[in-house]
Amino acid sequence: MAFDSLPRRAADPAVMDLLGAELSGTDLTTLLLAVMRRRASERTPAEVLRRYREDRFTEPVRTPFHGLRRVEDALLSTLPGGVEMVTLPPVVPLGTHSAVATVDQNKVVTTIRGTEVAADPTNGLALEVARRRQALLRENSRSCTAVRLGAFQRVLRAQRFEGASAHFSLLGLVSGGRDTGDLAFERAHLTEHLAYLVDALRAAGAREIDVRMRVLDPRFAPLAAGLPYEAVEGSSGYYTGLTYKVYVDGGVEVADGGFVDWTRRLLGNNKERLLISGVGLDRVVSATG
Structure with missing residues (x-):
């Protein structure tokens, strides 16, 4: 909801300052919990059922x-061997999607306990990669040990998608490590991610698979050799260097990925590198029957 669409009393700068700046995180949570507890106590079972029928966030897939x-x-x-599957929680710390992944906060569902509902497994996986890489760097400040993780997650997004549910299942795959020069990290892990996506989609029943790449930095052009790609200089606002989309039978987009600077910023270390890929399971089901 935009600030200027709030009720006048709620949009009063004094009220916003009190809630957003003057109250501590703990006090704000306590206040909001009390408000929600009062509202919940006033709900009748019939009203809960009505909300269940009408709220797009709560309808079954x-x-x-x-x-x-x-x-x-x-x-x-x-x-691929060596990729560890982890089970992510349904929420991440407040600001994960906007501060780390540069996604507008209005596109995620924020809770009143200083968290937000997961909108993409790669965001939570990036936090775990950063935690593990931080531990490795404490042991050896020049550690090149890569962290490769994957996770299935049912995610929820606030923006509307025509003809699609507000929640859907994704596979997130991330590879994080240290820059070793000459795009060696990028080349090795990009090759692994793309080979995996092709093999996995074939195993899922896709007959035609089309990988399309976009090169955002000319230095990354050699990594796209042999595949169709578009050269567009500059950051996409989300990906850096190189990004890709994967389409299956009939041109249905089912996966995407690319390089991001999330662990670089999380760890304050310009040598950190991170490649992410995501597969939309619901879309794969729809495309492959």
């Missing part, structure tokens, strides 16, 4: 359960 399980199994069956 339309994708068949067995279709999602089939695609999950296919994606797991081709996972």
